[in-house]
Amino acid sequence: MKIDLRSDTVTKPTSAMLNAMMSAEVGDDVYKEDPSVNKLEEKIATMFGMEKALFFPSGSMANQAAIKLHTQPGEQLIADKYAHIYNYEGGGVSFNSGVSCKLLDGNRGMITAAQVEEAVNPPDFYHSPLTSLVSIENTTNKGGGACYELTEIKKIKQVCDRHGLGYHLDGARLWNALVAKGETATEYGAIFDTISVCLSKGLGAPVGSVLIGNAKIMEKAIRVRKVLGGGMRQIGYMAAAGLYAVENNIDRLAQDHKRAREIGAVVAKLPFVKCVEPIETNIIIFSIDGNEQDFIAKMAEKNVHFYGMGQGKLRFVTHLDYTEEMHKYFLEILTML
Secondary structure, three states, X not given: OOEEOOOOOOOOOOHHHHHXXXXXXXXXXXXXXXXXXXXXXXXXXXXXOOOEEEEXXXXXXXXXXXXXXXXXXXXXXXXXXXXXXXXXXXXXXXXXXXXXXXXXXXXXXXXXXHHHHHHOOOOOOOOOOOEEEEEEEOOEOXXXXXXXOHHHHHHHHHHHHHHOOEEEEEEOOHHHHHHHHOOOHHHHHOOOOEEEEEOOOOOOOOOOEEEEEOHHHHOOHHHHHHHOOOOOOOXXXXXXXXXXXXXXXXXXXXXXHHHHHHHHHHHOOOOOEEXXXXXXXXXXXXXXXXXXXXXXXXXXXXXXXXXEEEOOEEEEEOOOOOOHHHHHXXXXXXXXX
């Protein structure tokens, strides 16, 4: 039995999702004539109470497009030092938009309104980059699936409004946060200027993310997507997978969260584990004594696969294809270490 806990992106479409894909009505999306894509975009825009949505092939492209919409070359955005847009998008902030990042030392990937307020460059001091955007991530990937408190998100919005800054949410795993915190998509849509959500992390779709915003800021989104190489043709087959995922796979994320907590409880008792970070959603990050690569190799011999994060940190991620049978077997393996 192979157990793959590297990421929640390793899932494969279920038979029901494949049926939805194969029966999808498609057209040329570059001409906005793909009915399945249009339906997905309309559904997600409505979910968030926002005016317009646009389907992207990847979350990185959706985030990069949002940054481009909010900024001009030479300007600066504010983000946490763990931010996906800085650490895991290939330097796209500088390459695509000519923008620098002011990185803040938050708590598990989460920054506060007070930190943002302090980080805004004075707009009349032309020696420093003009601050134009604040980007936060919920849940935080490198922060171990941590969830922001909605009250703090609203406080950061107030800072953005006072300084005339754009406010973007990298919501690749926002679905996990909504389930874990009992919040709604419309609560987030009322706060942010733009939001990106992923369909292939947690929800089980094979590809795709959606960028949502108000009509004015999204006016040029399709042009930016084209410049980034994201224009697609009969992509409704993929959009149908995303639509199925949104309609069927959100509530079940609670199961991933439960299994993650159960794994964390067992891991915390292992003698070579120094600490397990708080577990709120589907990501377990822990630190060990000893060589992390040796531990990864030892577990690979048992057909259990996961990633090391460096400096003794390791990560497990639960997901749709991690079954109850796998879960019980994995817990048994852990207890025997």
